[in-house]
Amino acid sequence: MAAPTHMTIAEARKALKAKKISSAELTDAHLKAMEQTRGLNAFVTETPERAKADAKRADVVLAKGEGGPLEGIPLGIKDLFCTEGVLTTAGSHILDGFKPPYESTVSAKLWQAGAIMLGKLNMDEFAMGSSNMTSYHGAVKNPWRRKGANSDLVPGGSSGGSAAAVAARSVMGATATDTGGSIRQPAAFTGTVGIKPTYGRCSRWGIVAFASSLDQAGPIARTVEDCAIMLQAMSGHDPKDSTSADLPVPNFEAAVERGVKGLKIGIPKEYKLDGAPKEIQDLWEQGIAWLKEAGATPVDITLPHTKYALPVYYVIAPAEASSNLARYDGVRFGLRVPGKTLDEMYENTRAAGFGAEVKRRILIGTYVLSAGYYDAYYLRAQRVRSLIARDFTEAYKQVDAILTPATPSAAFAIGEKMDDPIAMYLNDVFTVTANLAGLPGISVPGGVNADGLPLGLQVIGKAFDEETVFAVGRALEKAANFTALPEGMA
C-alpha cells in the first residue's frame, strides 16, 4: 500500500472500505504534510480540529459499511468558496474577517458526499491573476523547481493554492474555479489534473463572484479518475443558481476508461503560436501521436477568431467584475476605512481593500460600461464572443473533442511578468476560449521540459460532454505515464 499522502482518491477510497486505513490516519497524514509544506503558503486558513472531528465521524460511518462516495477523503477548498463559520477572504484584504453564515452549494455537496475539509486555499485576489502573486496573503510557491536551480516558481493562478497543495500531497484533491484558465493553467504548472466543466454543470451559489458569465467551479486532483470522482459529487442543478443546468449528471467515473477508439480529435491551427517555446509545440505533437496510437483520428480544424479571445475576455470579465465587486462597500462585510461622508468611506475602503490588479480591472470594467463607450467596447466584445462560440459549433460538426497545449510556457519565477499586465494575461491564451464558449476543458500533465518542469495538454469538449473529455484525458494520462514528482517529494 502506498503512503497515505501518495494515494490517489480512488486508491484511498478502496483502502478505507477495506479497512486497511482509517480516515483518521489518512487525515492526520495530510495534516502533517500541510504543516511540513507551510513554506509554500498554499493555505490561508487551516482547519485541523474540524478535520479530525469529521474524520472520526467518517470512520464511524465507514465501520458500518456505509458512507458517501468521498467518505473520509481529506480535501482543500479554494478560499473563493463560502464555508459556513470559516474565514473566507477570496484572497482579498477587503474581506478581512468575513465568516459566511452559509455554505456554498459545491462545498456542501462535498461534505454531503463525506469529504473532510483540511483548510482554505490561497488564491489570486478575487481569482484575478495567473501567478497567485496578487493574493493579499502573499504569493504561493510552486513545489516544483527548475532542475539544479533555487529560484521559487509560481504555481499559476488563480487556483494556485489548490494546485500547489495537490502537487505537494498535503490534500488529496481541491476545489478550484476557472474564469479564464484558473483551474487548467495552475494544474499544468504543477503536474496535476484540473477540469473546468461546462458552464452550468456546477452551481455558482456561494462562490464569491468574479465574472458571472464565465466563472465555473471544478476540481484539481492528481489523476483524471480522481477529478471524475470529485466532479461527480460537485455537479448538479441548484435552484439557488438559475444558470446551473437542470440536466442529469452522467456517470463521469464510468466514462474515464471508455477509450478514444474512433474519436475524431480536432487540432486547431490557430493554437500554433509564433514565438511559443519549441517544447510546447513538441508536447502537442506528442499528444497527437499518443491519441493516434490509442485509436483516435486527428483532424485539422480552424477556430478563426481565437486571437480575439483574450481581448474579448479583458472587456467582458472586467465589466462583470466591476459590477460584482460593487458590493464591497465597507457596510455589509469585511474591511471599513472611515471617511467624513458615505462616499468618502466607500472610496477609502475600496482604495485600501483592493489590490492593484483588482483596481485595474474594476477601472477597465467601469470604463467599458460607461456612457459613450458601452457600444464600442462591451457590445462589440459580446458580438465577437458569439463568433468565438460559433467557431467551436462549426468545429464540432467534424470532431468529438479538441486537443491543444494547456499553457504557452512552463511555470515562471515569482516576480516575473509583473511589470506588464498584458504579458501576464497571455498565460490564458489557450484556456480562455473554453470559458467564452462555456465548454468543458481538462489539463493533463504530458511530461516535463528540459528544466524538469511539468507541461500540460488540454482537451476541450462539447457542451455537457465532460465524459469524452475525461476519456481523452485518460488516454493522454495513460500514454504520458507522468510519474515525476517535485524535488524532495519522492
Add this chain to the structure above:
Amino acid sequence: MSLDKDTVRKVATLARIKVPDSDLDHMAKELSGVLGWIEQLNEVDISGVQPMTSVAQMKLKMRADEVADGGNAEKVTQNAPEGAHGFFVVPKVVE
C-alpha cells in the same frame, strides 16, 4: 484610445475607488496600454452578429413568487464592520 488623467479620475470616482493624484499618470498609462490592446477587436467584422447574452443554450426557469427564506437579520448583519439592533450602521447621510 489613450486615457488622460482626468478620465481616470472620473472613472475612479464612478467606481468609488480613491486614487491619489500621484498615481493617476501611471494608471492612465497602464489602462491605455490594455485598452489599446483591446482595440484589435475593431478589425473583426461583426455585421449581423448578435451579442452573446447567455453562454448556455437554456431557458431560465420560472418559480412560484413566494417567500422561501428570510427573518435572518442577525445572520445578515453579523459580518458588518458596524451594526446595531439588526441594522447596518453608515456615516450620516441626511443632514
